[in-house]
Amino acid sequence: MGVFYFTLLFIVSAINLAVLVVRFRKQQNNYMFYVFFTIVIAIFGHLLLSLSTSVEGAILANKVNYLGATFIPMFMFFALLQVCRIRISSFSRGFLVILAFFILALALSVGYVPYYYTSVQFVSHNGVGDYVATYGWGHSIFNVMMGSYVIASFSVIVFTAFRRKVVSVKNIVAMALTEAISITSFFVARAMQNDTMVMPLVYVCDQFLLLYICSNVKWYDISSSIGESLEEDNHCAYVLFSSTRRYLGCNNIALNFFPELAKFRVDSLLDQNAEFTIAVNGAFESLDKSNEVVTFSIEQEDRHFTCSARGLPQKFNKKLYLFKIEDDSQVQIYIKALDKNLVYLKKTLAENINMLQIMAKRMALGMAKMAESRDDNTGGHMKRTSEVVKILVDEMRKDESLGLSQEFFEDVVAAAPMHDLGKITIEDRVLRKPGRFTDEEFNVMKKHPKEGAAIVENLLTGIENPYFVKIAKNVAYYHHERWDGRGYPNGLAGENIPIEARIMAVADVFDALVSRRCYKERMSFGDAYGIIVGGMGQQFDPSLEKYFVCCFDLLKKYYIAVEH
DSSP, X not given: OHHHHHHHHHHHHHHHHHHHHHHTTTOSOHHHHHHHHHHHHHHHHHHHHHHOOSHHHHHHHHHHHHHHHTTHHHHHHHHHHHHTTOOOOHHHHHHHHHHHHHHHHHHHTTTTOTTSEEEEEEEEETTEEEEEEEXXXXXXXXXXXXXXXXXHHHHHHHHHHHHOTTSOHHHHHHHHHHHHHHHHHHHHHHHTTOHHHHHHHHHHHHHHHHHHHHHHHHHHOHHHHHXXXXXXXXXXXXXXXXXXXXXEEEOHHHHHHOGGGGGSOTTEEOOTTXXXXXHHHHHHHHHHHXXXXXXXXXXXXXXXXXXXXXEEEOGGGOEEEEEEEEEOHHHHHHHHHHHHHHHHHHHHSTTOHHHHHHHXXXXXXXXXXXXXXXXXXXXXXXXXXXXXXXXXXXHHHTOGGGOOXXXXXXXXXXXXXXXXXXXXXXXXXXXXXXXXXXXXXXXXXXXXXXXXXXXXXXXXXTTSOHHHHHHHHHHHHHTTOOTXXXXXXXXXXXXXXXXXXXXXXXXXXXXXXXXXXTTBOOOOHHHHHHHHHHTBTTTBOGGGHHHHHHHHHHHHHHHHHHHO
């Protein structure tokens, strides 16, 4: 009967391990797997002990048991830390691993030296093998380790319950129950000298509780859920809810947009009086009725958010509601302003689409000039860079091997004046500052490519040729990217940067070098030539070097004429 008992527990523990591997193969807490695996080993050791018929066999079986039992409390503690989202130093982890191996070495020394057990006697109860041991000093270290894990584990659980709202109360309770059952059973069974029969059953109970926690962690891990559903978007906030309107978590961007989310407890029902709840209630009602994506807006004082919500099907007929929120306040301000002008233009010029296109381009150029007029540091930059682009493009037209159309070249020249259009959204204290920017100011300035591309798209889409709109957007968005990937805003590299933006980058930097600014004098043409050519393959597309070299004399001639 005893052998059947251990065999059954071993089979159940193995099945639980298989369930963990199959159902939770994407589980981020790898320590759960280690706990289950060491439990299977420990129970297998107990099974071997029940089958033993001699003291040598009992000692060998007990060593197999310790191969698992020595590491179970350590892996459970590490798993607890990960569930509670608490980190400890690498030194601490290393110390605990070394301690576990040291105790294992002591346990493996049984039968050779009297450090762990001073003596071992084989006994049999109703045909079930067992042993009676006299403990040595090494076993006292094992008991101290177990007691220390008890104190540390419950300290972590209490700290998490009161200080870590990002952890579900259900998970906290389940982990506390697991620790309580495991440790209490161990010491009670040890005191009753019956741990051989009790501990395998405790281990299996632990597995069932940990499977529940794995399921719960999977359910509430927002980063995992978002990662399976959407590509990473550093500009968007994500907030996750259950279909019963329980708050399940959010990313850091969401906390920046809506600080009141920090007051929400994970796994709790929404506070119906909270401003955020009031804003999204309508979306919940739509999601309950349909599986379609729900889009809506949130107006918050001077900020405007564009939102979309969708249901994410889960196993066992469960569903999550994922809210994606993007702050487009600045873009909306300019879109509204532009819309007023566009309504007038569409009414008055509906019969003349060519004139409408001309007016739209003039408006974009006017806005670009407005942005330039606000910048004391770059007077005339738009006009000069446009001419540099034209000279470069005229040289490239001669190379038929490029396979680029005349329409492309013409559109690049036409789009060049719009490359700094986004600077109209940058506040004066940054835009008009002479000298070097601080890191904070530079981060503000780095927003202008994205803003410029958005303005170009909203101003010209539906009016201009889509091909031209694409080129103009690319020129505005990517002209600060670098060939080596160290540019901004997206850190694109090589041919991932559109060719039109690579051309614009050469013109932009060359003009900055040979033009006088309030904080610097003009650089000589020779020095500027050296910097541009030297930057080919790093900052600039190396394939553009030959065109720049061929037209350098024309560029120099143009700038000399401008100076006079």
